[in-house]
Amino acid sequence: MAAVSPLAPERFPELPPIGGVSLASAHCGIRYKERTDLMLAVVAPGSAVAGVFTRSLTPGAPIDWCRRALRRGRARAVVVNSGNANVFTGQRGRDAVTATVAAAAKVFDCDDREVFVSSTGVIGEPLDAAKIVAALPATAAAARPDAWAEAALAITTTDTFPKGATRRVELGNRSVTINGIAKGSGMIAPDMGTMLAYIFTDANIAVTALQPMLAAGNERSFNSITVDGDTSTSDTLLLVATGKAGNKRITRADDPALRAFRRALDEVLIDLAQQIVRDGEGAEKFVTIEVSGAASPAAARRVGLAIGNSPLVKTAIAAGDANWGRIVMAVGKAGEKADRDRLSIAVGGVQIAEKGGPVPGYDEGPVARHMSGRDIRLAVDLGIGRGRWTVWTCDLTHRYIDINGSYRS
């Protein structure tokens, strides 16, 4: 793993055990020499599962499988390998998924469709599933309820730190826990999907409530981040509910009892999404872009992502330059309703442009100090309507080019 991102959290958070979930990692030698590359999550029989996947039109074989398996709505195991994405690998790729799923179903004596698989790493190289199949029984035997950190580590690729988040919340007079782990650093511009993220809870919630809740939370978290505008072929977000907390089963997403749970779930999703941005390839600054005054929330998000994806905005931020002219450019290219003469822009809380021009004599000192820091806040008001959205991104630095010019070699 490369030098840890300067934006990384101080440490991996303490993720408590969750009833009905145990984890393990292993080294099965897919690509990396001296680190783990296989993650296994075993969940209690009967666990409900919801999922959101990449909208890429060239998805990997594991995505095709997960979409099919998800129709059943039950999970028993999640098997993830790093080092090879099993994408654009044709029939061999499909065979690799089939072999992995069958082997896991045998180990856990469950239906094939209760096994979810993900692969992340290089695209286009055949995945040797035999290595995973061979490692599965011993890995399953080693699964423990407290192996969150090592599970998070096993799924990383160009990440510089493992990513986890946890919340505890009351649900129907029971205390329930939500734990999540995620990976991601480059090829991050999720589009109705995410990078790899796995959320587990002991809450007793049926798929009928789980899926809409996850899809909604995904919009304001993973679908609101970008590192480089490149959408992965493998984006996967799974939420597994074991029901072991023993609360009265909840079957509807609009059940008022879910309010606190939903908020906690959203927090976990946003926390993990932000960690992915904080580990953006080459990132040295974390950027929050708040767009308001748009024609709709969706318009605000598109404008925010246009700003967050602009290489000119991102290189200016890397250089500590409050170059709001480039923000204007990005707003203009977003294709959403905008009026140059109503637009206003604030950097670090200081209004620097409004009504079609720079604010005369604004105080440049605090803006320059803000831009030299790690946490950059841009606020753009379009002055058109009431739509607002927040997008997170990072700057574009020389290290992005270093990392991506040498990833395969």
Place this chain on the structure above:
Amino acid sequence: MAAVSPLAPERFPELPPIGGVSLASAHCGIRYKERTDLMLAVVAPGSAVAGVFTRSLTPGAPIDWCRRALRRGRARAVVVNSGNANVFTGQRGRDAVTATVAAAAKVFDCDDREVFVSSTGVIGEPLDAAKIVAALPATAAAARPDAWAEAALAITTTDTFPKGATRRVELGNRSVTINGIAKGSGMIAPDMGTMLAYIFTDANIAVTALQPMLAAGNERSFNSITVDGDTSTSDTLLLVATGKAGNKRITRADDPALRAFRRALDEVLIDLAQQIVRDGEGAEKFVTIEVSGAASPAAARRVGLAIGNSPLVKTAIAAGDANWGRIVMAVGKAGEKADRDRLSIAVGGVQIAEKGGPVPGYDEGPVARHMSGRDIRLAVDLGIGRGRWTVWTCDLTHRYIDINGSYRS
């Protein structure tokens, strides 16, 4: 001007004089200290003019003016300054355009709407039009028919070489000439517009034929290039026809007599568009992306631009890595119909991936040699339909970040 791009043509081409066109440049001190920053093209009274402009929703004040003036379809002068884009400058920006236009109209004793203006450079700083107004009379007096190279130089910003192209063609038994100059290096992702490009011809063609011909030519040239996916607020393409060649006036774009002229015009447009890519900020490789087998030509272009805009594809090319997995990713995110199992990819003429997987045992030697060169050819066949399009781009290198982290300082 920075070190000349390694992809630059050997020299600025010999642009012959065109009846009814004279040019001049001047230093009026808008931003640069020791170079020209004002370009003036004077054209014969009654010249017809066609134009295409940025689709940005935050265009500069000069764009607003040109759109208005174009309705009249007549040109007498084109005034272009570099160093300041006059974008997001509010009422002061509009006033600067009005002052410049009025001064030029007075010098040439013409209607305001026969004066076209462009500005390129930093966004958001007030443009001091008084400097341009003061310089105009002497600049006009100095205009000559052979000043193409200095005109092309005066409009550059981060460009490392001036850009020009010329063709001569028969039209109605007369020999007519088409000359074009252009500028552009970063913020290049024209969307129904271009960077700054000015085409002049002595052909006698009415606006009714000129405008549709220019709009069509623009699609396959400037609208098919990208450097960084950032669409400028100032993109402008003008075509002026003085009629001095004396051919019988042509009034319809579908006039068969125009066939050779149209082909020559397209060549000039593509030549200039490619020169802009060859001067892409930090570019070290020129990349041609041929997409075929798409559902439609428009779909092929969108897929081509998704590949050409992908920072992961562009950094791989910079590193000489034939990373076709990233091309698959970019095809997948383009949002156009694609089928992983029908996709095929060739690099430098060597088929390396087909039918959902890598070509077994393809010869890596020629591919590696091709990738180490300056001219990279990618061919992607989607295997869906008959739509094809060619897109040009460049690689993404450290110098892009250097240039854009320091442009304002």
